[in-house]
Amino acid sequence: MTEEEFKIQELEELAKLVLQAKKTARPRRPIVIEFCGTPKAGKSSCVSSLNLFLKRNGFKTKVLSERASICPIQDKYNPSFNLWNFFSSSAELLENFVEKSKEIDVILCDRSVFDSLCWFQWFQQYDHINDDDFTVIETFLTMNRFRSMFDLIYIFKTSSKVALDREYANLLTRKTGSIMNDHVLSEYNTCLDIAKRKYEEKFRCIREINTDNLNQNAVSYEVTKDVLTSLYELVIEKVAYIDRDSISKYENKNYWFEKSFISNLDVKFDYRDQVEENSKLVQPLPIIVLTNKRKSEILVAKKKSKSLSKNSPEKDNLLAYFGGHIRIEDMVSNDFNKTIFNALSREIQEELGLSLNIASSNKEPLFIWLKDNERSEKHLAICYLYQADFTHHKIKLDEYEFIQKTGTSESGRIINLRDIDLDKFEKWSKIILYELLNIRGGQLSLFERTPIFNKNLDTNHFEILEENKSKLVDNYYIYITPEELDKIELSDFVYMFRKHYCNREKSNIYIIDDRDIYPLIKKYPLVGEEYLCVADHFVAMSSFDIPDIISMYPYQDFYYKELGGKKIKDNI
Secondary structure (H helix, E strand, C coil): CCHHHHHHHHHHHHHHHHHHHCCCCCCCCCEEEEECCCCCCCCHHHHHHHHHHHHCCCCCCEEECHHHCCCCCCCCCHHHHHHHHHHHHHHHHHHHHHHHHHHCEEEECCCHHHHHHHHEEEEEEEECCHHHHHHHHHHHCCHHHHHCCCCEEEEEECHHHHHHHHHHCCCCCCCCCCCCHHHHHHHHHHHHHHHHHHCCCCCCCCEEEECCCCHHHHHHHHHHHHHHHHHHHHHHHHHEEEEEHHHHHHHCCCCCCCCHHHHHHHCCEEEHHHHCCCCCEEEEEEEEECCCCCCCEEEEEEEEEHHHHHHHHCCCECCCEEECEEEEEHCCCHHHHHHHHHHHHHHHHHHCCCCCCCHHEEEEEEEEEECCCCCCCHHEECCCCCCCCCCCCCCCCCCCCCCCCCCCCCCEEEHHHHHHHHHHHHHHHHHHHHHHHHEEEEEHHCCCCCCCCCCCCCHHHEEEEEEEEECCCCCEEEEEEECCCCHHHHHHHHHHHHHHHHCCCEEHHHHECCHHHHHCCCCCCCHHHHHHHHHHHHEEEEECCCCCEEEEEECCCCCHHHEEEEEECCCC
């Protein structure tokens, strides 16, 4: 076997591996690759070679052709020439990326956004455009909406001499062109270096190939192998994770709010299957709840069984949220908050076909980490509430992932919160509906009464009578104004009190509605009228070992009844 035959076999085997992985993966957006660089460096030939290989090996591709040769603007020194090229190529890119994303595996761009940045760098460097215009154009071209589409940028570079030699090889003239001359080519190569240094932190991956001493087959082989490897990594996914030990202090919490939590996370990436198998790793999952401006409606959905793992809590349940894993391609900056919003924006586009300004949901998120089963304890939800205008959004559920809105199916429907049946939702959704939309039990208490205890804990309604701290546990004795409080409202109070006042996880909370019985709370034993009095006014307690559960009127027991107690509460 010759070296060339070996390389071809190697590439074809790698292509089979990628296609095999694709069969088990959720259909995703295409990988987008831009080729740019010095004229005559071989980029167009490489695009053609790569496209032919991919097509013949089972991939669906789209080539966006180079626009400069058909530009109606003749003066190549006019910045409008470059603007026309950019807008023309971008229009075709956006059409295929947005509308045909599930139909294409790879989009190949012969000059696009980065190429335009390089040429505008040349325009500015050599006084063909003023600084103010350049700044505006640069800001526009480097906006995240454009940058985030590109997975690979290849800069093909060759010296001006080699470029001219290749230019003249098939021409019967040696006269230079407006661009194809030693002066401009040398200047442009300098600007390529400047642009690479300047923008390499903004784009996901930029690679430079010097083709001075390489034949076309050698270049095509290296690029094709590189692209196939990138395709494989995108198919099997590298997702974000955090070490479980680093968030051990939250082991006893199911959900919480905390402003500094995200900024303190040490996020890493690895292949999804490896992360899923490791019990010591927790995957942060940004999710979002779509409600209307009045917070009276919510979009719900149900996932198809084929899109879920065997033991997924989401199976056969309605979901009040959308979103998913943070992929390595979502990392376009060192700001993890921005990474979260990038991931959410991508997920919402993929799942619902919506383009939303997710970053506007910059309020404090709700964190959910349930440990009730093996799968749940490996996932940490980072949940935001987004107030959308449903009348102006055309929602298109991902056909691979979600049951479609047909017949009596609730999936993909906008439901009034008055009609919510919590029994139909999985646990994350129940917590979300409780914490972010004030849904209690099977009804929406928000429309029935005004909660006494909101997230700020109105101190007009309670008083801390004593704060007793020991080495093992803290004890709080609290007086609450004697109003008709049910278990739900008291649960709200206990949750918010623990969040704002308890410095330790191990804290007991005792709640009474009559100050006169406070001296009796710690007395033992209680007999006769003392027992009855405490039983009627000792409203609730929450112990450190089961902080999420409150015991209502704990003294109203069998002894209370034997003593003739008559004020038994119905909400015990």
